[in-house]
Amino acid sequence: MTYFPEEVVEHIFSFLPSHSDRNTVSLVCKVWYEIERLSRRSVFVGNCYAVRPEQVVRRFPNVRALTVKGKPHFADFNLVPPDWGGYAGPWIEAAARSCVGLEELRMKRMVVSDESLELLARSFPRFKALVLISCEGFSTEGLADIASHCKHLRELDLQENDVEDRGPRWLSSFPDSCTSLVSLNFACIKGEVDSASLERLVAKSPNLRSLRLNRAVSVDTLSKILLRTPNLEDLGTGNLTEEFQTESYLRLTNALEKCKMLRSLSGFWDASPACVPFIYPLCHQLTGLNLSYTPTLEYSDLTKMISRCVKLQRLWVLDCISDKGLQVVASSCKDLQELRVFPSDFYVAGYSAVTEEGLVAISSGCRKLTSLLYFCHQMTNEALLTIAKNCPNFIRFRLCILEPRKPDATTNQPLDEGFGAIVRECKGLRRLSISGLLTDKVFMYIGKYAKQLEMLSIAFAGDSDEGMMHIMNGCKNLRKLEIRDSPFGDGALLGNVAKYETMRSLWMSSCNVTLKGCEILASKMPMLNVEIMNELDGSCEMEENSVDPSRVEKLYVYRTTAGARDDAPNFVKIL
Amino acid sequence: MAGLGFEETELRLGLPGGNDAEEATRSSGKRAFEETIDLKLKLEQPACPTENEEDEEAAAADVIPAAANSLSSPAASVATGGGNMKRSPSQSSVVTAELPDPEKPRAPKYVLLHLLCMPLLHRVMLKHAVGWPPVRSFRKNIQSSQKGAGAGAAALVKVSMDGAPYLRKVDLRMYGSYHDLSKALEKMFSSFTIAGSCGSQGMKGMNETKLADLLSGSEYVPTYEDKDGDWMLVGDVPWEMFVESCKRLRLMKGSEAVGLGHSEGDGEMQEQMLRNAYLHASGISCKDTALLFYVS
Numbered sequence: 001m002t003y004f005p006e007e008v009v010e011h012i013f014s015f016l017p018s019h020s021d022r023n024t025v026s027l028v029c030k031v032w033y034e035i036e037r038l039s040r041r042s043v044f045v046g047n048c049y050a051v052r053p054e055q056v057v058r059r060f061p062n063v064r065a066l067t068v069k070g071k072p073h074f075a076d077f078n079l080v081p082p083d084w085g086g087y088a089g090p091w092i093e094a095a096a097r098s099c100v101g102l103e104e105l106r107m108k109r110m111v112v113s114d115e116s117l118e119l120l121a122r123s124f125p126r127f128k129a130l131v132l133i134s135c136e137g138f139s140t141e142g143l144a145d146i147a148s149h150c151k152h153l154r155e156l157d158l159q160e161n162d163v164e165d166r167g168p169r170w171l172s173s174f175p176d177s178c179t180s181l182v183s184l185n186f187a188c189i190k191g192e193v194d195s196a197s198l199e200r201l202v203a204k205s206p207n208l209r210s211l212r213l214n215r216a217v218s219v220d221t222l223s224k225i226l227l228r229t230p231n232l233e234d235l236g237t238g239n240l241t242e243e244f245q246t247e248s249y250l251r252l253t254n255a256l257e258k259c260k261m262l263r264s265l266s267g268f269w270d271a272s273p274a275c276v277p278f279i280y281p282l283c284h285q286l287t288g289l290n291l292s293y294t295p296t297l298e299y300s301d302l303t304k305m306i307s308r309c310v311k312l313q314r315l316w317v318l319d320c321i322s323d324k325g326l327q328v329v330a331s332s333c334k335d336l337q338e339l340r341v342f343p344s345d346f347y348v349a350g351y352s353a354v355t356e357e358g359l360v361a362i363s364s365g366c367r368k369l370t371s372l373l374y375f376c377h378q379m380t381n382e383a384l385l386t387i388a389k390n391c392p393n394f395i396r397f398r399l400c401i402l403e404p405r406k407p408d409a410t411t412n413q414p415l416d417e418g419f420g421a422i423v424r425e426c427k428g429l430r431r432l433s434i435s436g437l438l439t440d441k442v443f444m445y446i447g448k449y450a451k452q453l454e455m456l457s458i459a460f461a462g463d464s465d466e467g468m469m470h471i472m473n474g475c476k477n478l479r480k481l482e483i484r485d486s487p488f489g490d491g492a493l494l495g496n497v498a499k500y501e502t503m504r505s506l507w508m509s510s511c512n513v514t515l516k517g518c519e520i521l522a523s524k525m526p527m528l529n530v531e532i533m534n535e536l537d538g539s540c541e542m543e544e545n546s547v548d549p550s551r552v553e554k555l556y557v558y559r560t561t562a563g564a565r566d567d568a569p570n571f572v573k574i575l
Numbered sequence: 576m577a578g579l580g581f582e583e584t585e586l587r588l589g590l591p592g593g594n595d596a597e598e599a600t601r602s603s604g605k606r607a608f609e610e611t612i613d614l615k616l617k618l619e620q621p622a623c624p625t626e627n628e629e630d631e632e633a634a635a636a637d638v639i640p641a642a643a644n645s646l647s648s649p650a651a652s653v654a655t656g657g658g659n660m661k662r663s664p665s666q667s668s669v670v671t672a673e674l675p676d677p678e679k680p681r682a683p684k685y686v687l688l689h690l691l692c693m694p695l696l697h698r699v700m701l702k703h704a705v706g707w708p709p710v711r712s713f714r715k716n717i718q719s720s721q722k723g724a725g726a727g728a729a730a731l732v733k734v735s736m737d738g739a740p741y742l743r744k745v746d747l748r749m750y751g752s753y754h755d756l757s758k759a760l761e762k763m764f765s766s767f768t769i770a771g772s773c774g775s776q777g778m779k780g781m782n783e784t785k786l787a788d789l790l791s792g793s794e795y796v797p798t799y800e801d802k803d804g805d806w807m808l809v810g811d812v813p814w815e816m817f818v819e820s821c822k823r824l825r826l827m828k829g830s831e832a833v834g835l836g837h838s839e840g841d842g843e844m845q846e847q848m849l850r851n852a853y854l855h856a857s858g859i860s861c862k863d864t865a866l867l868f869y870v871s
Contacts, residue, residue, distance in 0.1 A: 077706030134711065160713040188713065270721060293717055343708055345819070346715060353802065375708060402708050433709075459709070484706075 010039040019044045038062055045069065046479075046504050048086060048110065049529065052562045053094035064103045065129075066095065070110035072507050072556055073457075074482055076134060079509055079554070081533060083569045088112040088135075096123035104129040104155075111135065117142030121149035128180075129155035139164035140189065147173035154207075155183040165191035172197040181205040185212035187236050187267065195221040202228050209261075212236025215269040219248045226255035234288070235259070237267035240275045241296075249278040256282050264288035264314075273301040283308035287335075292316040292342045299353075303328040316340040319354040319375060326358035330365025338371040343402060352376055352402055356383035356409070363390035371396040378409035379436055384418025388425035397422055398433035404460040404485070407437035414438055420445035423453075430477075433457035440467035447474020455480040468492035472499050482507040490517030493555075497524050505558040515550045521557065522575035529564060530575040531556040730818050736764050736795070736826040747818045753810055757797070764826070795826045 004012075013036055016022050026036040042065040043056060057063070070086025088110045095102050102124045112135050120127070127150045140163060146156065147170055171193055174181075181201070186193075193216045202208060202225045210233060213222065217238025226232070256262070256279070265279070265286055271294050286309045291297060299322045306315070306325075312333040319341050321329075329336070339362060341354055354376045360383045363369065369391045379401050408415055415436040423429060423446050430452055434442065438461035446453065447470035454477050462468065468488040471481065473496055481503065489512035500506060500521075515532070522530040533554035564574040730747035743763050750756045797809040801820040809817070809824070 074706065076711045077709045078712060079706045134713070160711060162713070292714075293721075295718060295721055342714065343710065344718070345816075346708060346710065346718070375710075400708055404707065457709075459707070 006035050009035050013039060041065060043067070047558050047560075048091065049562060049565050050504070050558060050560045053091045054098075055561070057094045057098040061098055062101060063095075063099050064101055065106070066091070066099075066102060066104070067106040067108075068110065069108045070135075072482065072505060073109075073480070074484065074507055074509065075109055079484065081569075081571060084533075084572065085565065085567055085569070086110045087567060088137075089116045092116045092120050092123075096120070100124065101126060103127055104131075106131040106133075107135055108133040109135065111137040112142070114138050114142035114145070118145040121145040124150075126152060128152055129157075131155065131157040131159070132161050133159040134161065136162040139166045140168070140170045140191070141166050144170035144173040147171070147178075148175060151175070151178060152180050153178060154180050156181075157183055157185045158188050159185065161188050163189055165189065168192050168194045168197070171201065174201050176204065179204050180207065182207045183210040183234075184208070185210065185236065187212040187214050189214045189216075192216045199224055199228075208232065210234035213238040213267060215239050219252055219275075223248070223251040223255045226252075226259060230258050231261050232259045233261050234264040235262060235266070236290075237265070237269070237271075239269050240267075240271035241269075249275055253278045253281060260285075262286070266290035266316075268294040268297070270294070270296055273297055276301050276305055279305060280308055284310060287311055288314040290314075290316040292318055292340065294318070295320065295344050299325045307332045309333060310335075312336055314338040316342070318342050318344045319352045320344050321358075322353035323355055323358035323361070326354065327361040327365075330361040333366060335368060336362075336366035337368050339366070339369060340373040341375055342373075343375040356380050359383065360386050360390075363387040367391060368393070370394055373398045373400075375400045375402060377402060378406060379415060379418065380408045380410050381413065381415055381418035381421075382410070384415065385421045388418075388421040392425045392427070394422070394426040394429055396431040397426065397429060398431065398457070399435055400433065401436040404435070405437045406435075414441070416441040416445065420449070423449040428452055431455045433459075434461060435459060439463050440470070443467035443470040447471050450475055452477055454478060456482070458483040458486055460485045462486045462488060465489055465491035465495065469495045472496040478502075479504045481505075483509070483511060485510040487512055489513055490520075493517050494520055494524075497521060500525060500528055500557055501559050503559070505556065507557075508555040509553060511555075513552045513555055515552055518552055518555060519575055527559055527561070528557055529560050531568070532573050532575065533571055534573075730821070732799075732821055732823050734760065734763070734824040734826070737828040739764065745824070747821060752814050753817075760797070760824075760826070795828060797824065798827050799824045 009032070013022065013025060016025065019042070022036055022040060026033045037059050038061070040060045040063060043060050043063050045051060045056065045066070045068045048068050048070045056066075068088070068091055070088075071080050071084060074080060075084070075086075086109060088107055089112075091107075092105075093116075095105075096119055100123070103126050105120065105127075106129075110132075112132065117138055120130070122145075130146060130150075130153075138161075143156075143158075143163075146153070153174075168191060171186075182205075184201075184205075193214060195218070198213075198217065198221065202211070208229050209231060211225070211229065212234070213236055215238065219238070219240060222238050226235075259282075262282060263286060265282065265288065268291055273296065276297065283305060289306070289309060289312060291302060291305075295318055298320060302317060302321050303325045306312070306317075307328050309315075310332060313335050315329065315333065315336060315338070317325075317340070321341070326341075329339075341358075343352055345352065352375060354374075356376065356379045359372075359374055359376070359379075363386065367390060370393050372394065373396075376399070379399065407413055408418070415434075416439055419432075419434050419438070419442050423432070427449075429450055432446070432450065432453060432455070434457070440463045443462060443466075446456070450456075453475045456471060456475065456478065458481075465488055467486075468483070469492055471478065472492070478499075484507075488508065493508070493513050494517060518530050518532055522528065532552045533556070534552065568574060731744050732747060734743045734745055745756070745759065745763070747756070750759060798806050799809055799817070799821045800823045801807050802822060804822075806825070812820070
């Protein structure tokens with residue numbers, strides 16, 4: 001194809017849907033490499049330390065959309081110490097120097113400072129979209145800079161970030177000339193919000209399709225806003241606890257009824273059961289519903305609402321819905337594709353109103369289910385076998401039995417057979433999280449059957465190194481492996497070292513790997529960063545006498561072209 | 576059986592927390608939360624393998640729920656892969672027992688008898704490992720602030736007292752502790768007991784102490800129905816947990832409260848437990864008994 005003019009080749013490349021496809025064509029020959037890199041518009045960096053920011057912006061100077069992910073997944077659960085890293089600064093600075101055309105930035109689990117946000121706002125005149133997920137390190141002042149300087153801002157999406165509240169001025173910082181907002185999500189902002197500013201902003205944003213408010217927004221403000229957004233598709237409500245005044249809620253229903261395009265509903269912060277009937281008129285058109293921040297709604301309120309949502313595809317709830325409630329979901333929501341059931345009680349391991357029965361009911365009623373996150377009190381092999389048979393289309397299957405190492409609730413056996421059935425039947429499975437009592441056998445099954453598996457999360461499972469070896473040798477497409485509190489040691493770590501080059505990362509914490517094993521790994525595989533973390537702050541005071549000091553508490557291994565990073569804190573040792 | 580070293584095991588009868596016989600047999604009809612959590616598990620490294628595989632699960636369930644409001648900071652939590660049994664620090668009121676690793680043998684020195692009221696305690700309170708259950712901190716923070724603010728509907732529950740002509744209703748969220756609740760109940764039901772016991776005499780002959788005795792002594796046992804529909808003794812679980820799970824309250828007359836850890840029933844309970852102890856020791860599984868203990 002080298003006799004085609006460059007523009008033609010470039011045009012052909014533009015049809016390639018995925019990053020990996022484009023990566024592949026760039027390897028064909030130098031000409032293609034050059035064409036591909038100069039025409040690349042979107043770059044995805046799965047691990048911010050796998051490559052230097054300067055390398056990325058040098059290779060792809062015309063990038064418009066950049067996605068970068070920072071901390072390992074287990075950072076979500078406080079397993080990664082603070083100040084570990086994942087700084088957005090170097091990325092934003094590198095882009096500011098070399099890619100003036102940047103329009104979109106998406107970051108997940110990174111530390112973003114207000115200075116970086118200001119630099120971002122000032123450096124890219126065409127900047128359109130900022131999406132921050134599970135990030136930290138910035139305040140509402142940084143957001144004010146984004147609002148005031150990004151004249152063409154279309155999307156400001158803040159999901160579950162830890163944002164320091166420095167006042168509501170950020171919302172008033174959008175200039176009058178800014179009329180381009182399509183998506184605004186500030187649900188995670190903790191502080192007060194100026195209602196008048198919010199109403200003004202909404203009034204001048206005719207293209208607004210997605211709006212997620214925070215807990216500070218009142219019912220009346222919500223009603224006023226909704227009257228201005230008849231084309232809204234996705235809504236996150238504000239506060240619905242207000243002392244119940246029928247007129248307010250009637251106004252709300254009227255406003256909601258005008259939103260014929262509304263498909264997705266979330267928020268419901270502290271919603272009182274009395275407000276639920278006012279949502280009923282909307283239910284029949286909803287495809288997405290998130291009630292997982294509403295512990296105040298009980299089983300009966302939830303089912304009354306959900307039974308009306310016949311088109312529902314995505315449902316997030318708390319386990320107070322109970323097995324009975326899940327049966328209602330199963331009989332009402334035949335199009336359900338994604339279900340997440342979160343625990344309402346974190347302090348008592350094991351108690352939940354949701355068991356294997358709820359999931360079996362769901363599986364028999366919702367045959368289109370592909371994505372599951374399910375926290376429950378107990379599980380059985382028989383139930384898992386039934387579920388696997390009913391729903392062979394699972395892509396994501398994450399099961400968390402609240403009590404670690406809990407066996408089959410009826411037979412007291414390990415749950416190996418149940419999970420074995422899942423991996424055997426669900427041939428398209430890409431993500432799996434296992435829990436309960438599990439021996440090496442379950443890993444044998446996973447290694448044997450889960451050929452499409454890309455991400456595996458293991459906790460309190462397995463008997464010996466053999467377990468992990470099954471995974472390392474069997475799962476050909478594995479990209480991310482994260483393990484905690486399982487008896488895998490150096491034998492498993494070193495059993496297939498070449499595999500790590502094909503993976504994004506490995507996390508092991510509270511396992512049996514030793515310093516020696518990690519050193520061997522580092523010396524055998526120079527293209528990996530082997531990071532070990534041993535906290536020195538006394539959190540292991542009870543362990544000191546009984547634990548082998550050469551045992552590595554936390555291990556994070558990832559492939560990289562960037563070498564050892566220079567921003568590591570003192571509790572991180574890179575071998 | 577001889578090889579199990581029974582002579583080393585120490586059978587404890589009565590309410591947990593007592594290391595001596597007197598404490599154990601002391602009756603307290605009103606089981607305040609503070610008493611139940613003072614549990615000291617003294618366990619050592621295994622010396623000989625245990626013969627009873629069921630004990631693994633029994634041991635797991637063998638822990639009394641501890642203070643839920645001690646939101647264990649990560650620094651205080653222990654996350655180990657092995658799951659060794661550890662001695663709980665006497666200062667902390669949280670029992671630090673992790674689930675035993677099924678493959679590692681255990682041989683604790685002490686046998687611990689855990690007095691339970693019916694139904695069987697199915698909730699296990701572990702000093703939780705860091706980051707378990709795997710829920711994002713954002714979500715955990717939101718939910719703890721929701722609970723703390725007492726957000727949502729009032730926790731109105733019916734209160735019945737055996738013998739009283741009508742029921743009352745209380746909002747559990749109005750009270751911060753079991754003590755507050757009991758004071759309120761005393762006030763609420765004083766009119767019945769006064770009328771009942773003194774007839775036309777009115778207040779004469781009845782005073783607060785007598786009423787307190789009535790409620791907290793041998794006459795009435797405070798019980799509640801939880802989310803699962805089971806009748807539980809008031810005072811076992813942390814206050815917040817109780818408020819979440821209590822559906823109705825019943826002040827049960829002492830004579831009906833046999834088997835609920837009631838003071839007058841102690842003798843019968845102890846006998847039953849001894850019987851169960853020997854059953855369990857001989858390897859007979861008794862999952863449904865009100866008794867769990869750990870035998871070396």
